[in-house]
Amino acid sequence: MEFLDGFSAAQIAVAVAATLGAAFIRGLTGFGFGILLVPILALALTPVEAVLSINIMAGLLALTEIRLILREAERSAFVIGALVVVATAPGLMLLNATPANLARLLIALIALSAFFAILLPKRGAAQPGPITTGAVGLSAGVLTGFAAMPGPPVVPYYVGRDIPRMTAKASMIGIFGISAMAGIGSGAAIGVLQWRIVVLGLALFPLVMLGNWAGSLAFGKVSDPVWRGCVGVVLGAAAIAALVKLI
Template sequence: MEVLAGYAPLQIGIALLAAFGSAFVRGLTGFGMAILLVPILALALMPVDAVLLANFLSLFIGLIEIRRLMRGAERSAWMLCALVLLFTPAGLHMLAVTSPDIARLVIALIALSAFVAVLLPQRSRLEHGAATTGAVGIVSGLMTGYAGMPGPPVVPYYVGRNLPRETAKASMMLVFTCAGLAGLGSGTALGVLDWRLAMFALLLFPAVVLGNRLGDKASDAVSDPAWRTVVGLVLGGAAAAAILRLL
């Protein structure tokens, strides 16, 4: 209980519910944990703590699935991982020097941007070249550091193409696992990581595992068109909720 001494019961309750719900969405869609989790946590915790707590949870859940993700991911995921690792420190530095209110607004707008981007028409799997992949990786790294959300550029990159669902899910999850590692490494290097968050994350992790497993089972019963519809609804709901809470 000493680990939780710095957190109010309401903060702990919000974190538990957010962890379970966002992990369910992750298992169902292959993404969404950070996009849903960070805006909610940022209303109960300092934005930097919210981002780093989400990084811990993303890394933990990714590591228990890492073999499956490495087998199923598209090769482009490794390039995105490298760029995310490289550019995350700059994003986290920007967050550390931004006021909490402005950071919460920017995080909400980033969630909205993911919803808008995924509405774009699907493209062929061959269209994305090195320049597009590079731009997605750079922006994802900056967003990982600033908002704990690598997803807004990565989700449209994979979901917006005609890829098999399992390939898209594994690729996204691999990038998000790397993003969690990048965020924590950057937080340590910049001296903004409170290591109590690691214990807090471990206490939340059973809720994440349960939510992820339930979501993964539900995903098996969903067709590809329905899955893409759920992706859009999740992104839209997350963005709307984050903006409404700010207002």
């Protein structure tokens, strides 16, 4: 396939399988697309290629869910999203300057940190103060650029509180959509977004839609405790799998 010149058959096969699975989890939990997919794709592609291709897919997916975001998301999601835009470019520049093997290790450790964060005691429904919210937004932006993973600070912020899971899911989807757009823009601005990465992201997007649709069907059929348990399992499995592959 000429439009995927530059990628081997093995790279494309890994991307297809991992994308479909990660999209299903994203539809079920509202997150996990980058956390699951970056460590796997970063073993088949360069870390920069993996991060940018995932941002393309995640950004397009968020655009298809804009009505859900505007209707259900907590207002804090838009504050955090704005801060993500500010902090994404520095994170991507840091990734571009980091040796590939070290970047892969750091990405795996970032995924592991999200798992431990979700194990912290559940808090009340009250929205955290501006300092906590600001720290979540800025750190999510840096992680968006470095690993296409705004999830480690964002997921505990919402899932760790006693709020409706639809509110948590819509808020996370909104932030991740903004972060994906910021990642794409930052990649283009600093000159690391190549056309073949764009083509790969567009080619995989139908699989993202399929997997996300299937996961969304499952979302409506599980209880809140089961859903929160799935969140923890996804985070832990993604981190362990990435670390095992590196070791």
